[in-house]
Amino acid sequence: MPEHSDRRVPQRKNTLTHEVTDTDEVVIYDGNTPQLLVLNDIAAGVWLMIDGKRSIGDITAEILSHVEAEPETVARDVAAFLGQLEQRKLIAWEEAS
Amino acid sequence: MKRMERQETGYFLPNDWILWQSQGSLEALKLSTGDQIQIEGTPAIDGSTIELSGSVWESLARFEPLVGQLRGRLQEQALQPLTRETVLRGSGWRQLFVELTAKCNEQCVHCYAESAPSRTEALGWPELRDVLEDAKALGFELVQLTGGDPLISPHCIRAVEYAAEIGIPQIEIYTNGLALRGKTYERLRELTPSFAFSFYSHDPETHDAITQTPGSHERTARAIRRAIADGLKVRVGVISMRQNQHDALRTQEYLLTLGVAQGSIGFDQMRDVGRGDAAITESAAPPPGIQTGGVETKRLRSFGGTAAVSYEGTVYPCIFSRHLPLGTIHDAGLAAILTSAEPLASRKRNLLTARARWGEKLSCWECQTRSVLLEGTCRA
Numbered sequence: 226m227p228e229h230s231d232r233r234v235p236q237r238k239n240t241l242t243h244e245v246t247d248t249d250e251v252v253i254y255d256g257n258t259p260q261l262l263v264l265n266d267i268a269a270g271v272w273l274m275i276d277g278k279r280s281i282g283d284i285t286a287e288i289l290s291h292v293e294a295e296p297e298t299v300a301r302d303v304a305a306f307l308g309q310l311e312q313r314k315l316i317a318w319e320e321a322s
Numbered sequence: 323m324k325r326m327e328r329q330e331t332g333y334f335l336p337n338d339w340i341l342w343q344s345q346g347s348l349e350a351l352k353l354s355t356g357d358q359i360q361i362e363g364t365p366a367i368d369g370s371t372i373e374l375s376g377s378v379w380e381s382l383a384r385f386e387p388l389v390g391q392l393r394g395r396l397q398e399q400a401l402q403p404l405t406r407e408t409v410l411r412g413s414g415w416r417q418l419f420v421e422l423t424a425k426c427n428e429q430c431v432h433c434y435a436e437s438a439p440s441r442t443e444a445l446g447w448p449e450l451r452d453v454l455e456d457a458k459a460l461g462f463e464l465v466q467l468t469g470g471d472p473l474i475s476p477h478c479i480r481a482v483e484y485a486a487e488i489g490i491p492q493i494e495i496y497t498n499g500l501a502l503r504g505k506t507y508e509r510l511r512e513l514t515p516s517f518a519f520s521f522y523s524h525d526p527e528t529h530d531a532i533t534q535t536p537g538s539h540e541r542t543a544r545a546i547r548r549a550i551a552d553g554l555k556v557r558v559g560v561i562s563m564r565q566n567q568h569d570a571l572r573t574q575e576y577l578l579t580l581g582v583a584q585g586s587i588g589f590d591q592m593r594d595v596g597r598g599d600a601a602i603t604e605s606a607a608p609p610p611g612i613q614t615g616g617v618e619t620k621r622l623r624s625f626g627g628t629a630a631v632s633y634e635g636t637v638y639p640c641i642f643s644r645h646l647p648l649g650t651i652h653d654a655g656l657a658a659i660l661t662s663a664e665p666l667a668s669r670k671r672n673l674l675t676a677r678a679r680w681g682e683k684l685s686c687w688e689c690q691t692r693s694v695l696l697e698g699t700c701r702a
Contacts (some may be wrong), residue, residue, distance in 0.1 A: 244384065247377040254385035260360045261382055261389070263374075 231281035231300070234319045235307050241315060245269065253315065262313070271306055275316065281307065332404030332666055335395055337413035338625070340404065340695065348374070350392055353412065353625035356687055359388050406648070406662045409695045410639060412626020415660075418462045419630035419641045420445070420453055422475035427500045428533040430520070432563055434596040434642060435633070437470040443633045444470075447477050449651055453631050454485055456656035464492040466518070468641070470633060473501035482513045494518055496559075499545030500538060507548075516555035519546050523566045524576030532565055543580060550581040557586035593642050593684070625688060629660055639696065643689050646696055666695055 243253045251269035253262040264272050274284045285300045292299075310316045333341045342349040346363035361374070361382065374382075383390035402408055424441035426433070445453070457465050465485055472478045472495055485493045495510070496518040502510070521542055523529040529539035549556050558577055562570060570589060577587050630641040635651045637659045638644055649659040680690040 242385065244381045246375075246381045248375055250375075250378055250381075252378065252381040252385065258360075260362065261386060263361060263363045263378055263382070265363065 231285075231304065234277065234280045235275045235284075235310070235316045236277045236319055237275050238315055238317065243272070245273070255315070262315070268306055271303060272310075277319070333401035334404050334408040335392075335401055336399055336408075339392060339395060340409075341401065350388075351691070352388065352391070353691070356691070357388055359386060359392070361389070404666045404695070406664045406666060406696065407660065409666065409692060410626055410629060410648075410660055414627050415460045415462045415629075416627035417464045417466060418453075418457045419466050419468055419628070420450070420457075420481075421469050421631065421633040421641070422450070422467055422472040422478060422481070423470040424633040425474050426470040426498075427474060428471070428498050428535040428538055430533050431565075432532070432561055432592045432596075434593055434644075435470065436596040441470065441633075444475060445477070445631070445633060445635065447480065449635060450477050450481055451484060453651060453656050454481065454490065455488060456660075458485075458488045458490050460657055460660065462490065464494060465490050466494045466496055467515075468496040471497050471501060473497050473506060479506065479509050479513070482510065482515050486513060492516065496520070497545075498533070498538065499542045499549075500535075502545040502549070511552055511554065514554060516557070517549050519556065519558045521546070521558050521560055521573070521577065523569060524573045525569060528566050528569070532563070546577075546580050546582065556582060557588065558582050560587070560589045561592050562589050563592045593686075595642050595644055626692065628688075629656075631656060639692050640686075640689055642684065642686065643693065646693060648696075 238255070240257060241253055241255050243251050245251055249266040249269060251264040251272050253264065253272070270288070271284060274287060279287070281300070281304060285296070285303050288294075288299050288303065289296055307316065311318070331343055333343065335341060338352055338354050340351045340353060348361045349358070350360075351358045379389065379393045383393065421435060423444035424435060424437050425439065425444065426437035426441070427439060429438045454465065467478060467481060469475070475481075478495070482493055482495070493515045494517065495515050498520050499517075502517075519542060521529070522532045523539070526539035529542075530536050533539075546556060546558065560566070560570070560573060560577075566573065574587055574589075578584065628640045629648075630638045630643075631651060632638065632641075632644075637648045637651065637656060639646055639648065648662075651659070676694040680693040684690050684693060
């Protein structure tokens with residue numbers, strides 16, 4: 226099964242605030258910690274697609290519709306990035322219904 | 323535009339910030355307040371490095387005002403490499419503690435220096451003179467002579483005279499006052515150093531039990547009263563512990579009746595250093611409403627600038643930081659020890675976590691922070 230068919234759905238932690246900068250980066254702020262996270266424009270694109278409905282596979286497919294890249298590479302990078310966000314407790318996982 | 327460095331590097335931003343920069347991350351500690359911010363970038367998607375462009379700075383500052391302050395300082399001043407000197411000096415050399423002798427005519431149950439009548443360690447005059455000259459050269463604002471009881475040292479008056487002669491701005495004698503009499507007092511009255519007295523309770527029985535010296539309450543009170551009557555600058559430090567915690571308010575009132583100004587009475591918490599380490603069995607912070615010093619001044623106006631020379635000649639960042647020996651004046655001069663350009667470990671640290679670990683040993687925020695920064699560079 227190709228990785229971009231991964232049906233896990235990332236969900237943002239509801240205490241987070243974010244802002245898109247003029248340079249298309251995203252700044253994420255969790256008021257409970259002194260930590261600020263800056264996402265570059267590509268990572269920001271993934272972050273903005275996290276809406277509690279799109280699965281990893283959906284996000285990967287949407288990126289592939291805009292860029293020319295190996296599907297496996299994109300799927301791996303997206304999964305790795307979302308894994309980092311999970312480690313930082315910025316997202317949680319749900320299974321697609 | 324500030325580009326993050328790949329290598330993890332520590333910097334000091336005078337006079338208020340410590341920064342660690344590495345690829346995609348910036349960790350900053352505001353020294354005067356203890357506030358900390360951590361900015362991280364995520365290069366996971368394409369491996370590129372985050373740059374803190376003006377746009378990102380502005381966005382960050384909207385979430386966190388500290389970021390705006392940091393950016394302002396970065397635009398005003400250049401970063402300095404993080405060295406032992408920059409951490410110790412901080413905003414400027416302020417206070418040097420010099421322990422003239424370990425000998426004391428009291429034997430307080432909590433004494434951080436473990437002083438006692440039987441102790442014999444002491445600084446000789448040549449080394450004491452060199453310490454004072456280095457203190458002047460470095461620009462210390464205040465030299466506190468302490469101990470043991472400094473009045474027991476045969477060099478105390480000479481030290482006060484010499485400090486005045488070479489132009490040290492302020493000299494303070496931290497004493498129990500028992501030896502502040504006779505010719506010693508007459509000469510010091512002429513030299514007009516300021517005095518800090520240790521005191522424990524309005525109740526003579528409680529006070530004498532803590533000092534383990536019968537009659538000490540009466541003698542210390544008499545010395546305080548006389549110094550104030552003669553117009554000398556006096557403050558009083560009360561260490562709060564289980565034995566005297568309950569009557570702190572009455573002790574404060576008593577000191578006021580002796581003539582001590584309200585703002586010159588400071589209550590502090592016992593430190594778990596020296597005999598205090600064994601004496602601490604439960605929390606003994608001063609009760610609410612009592613003016614405190616030290617422990618409660620976590621949000622300092624300035625950071626660093628203190629150092630201590632023990633009666634053995636060992637140099638520490640502060641009298642309580644005896645786990646961080648920086649060197650000994652028998653091997654190198656005080657100035658050489660304090661101004662070492664030795665770079666500190668430039669690994670990225672979570673300062674809050676590391677400081678909490680030191681919090682088990684040190685109650686003072688400033689000592690905790692300096693311990694985090696200096697550990698690994700000190701002699702065991």
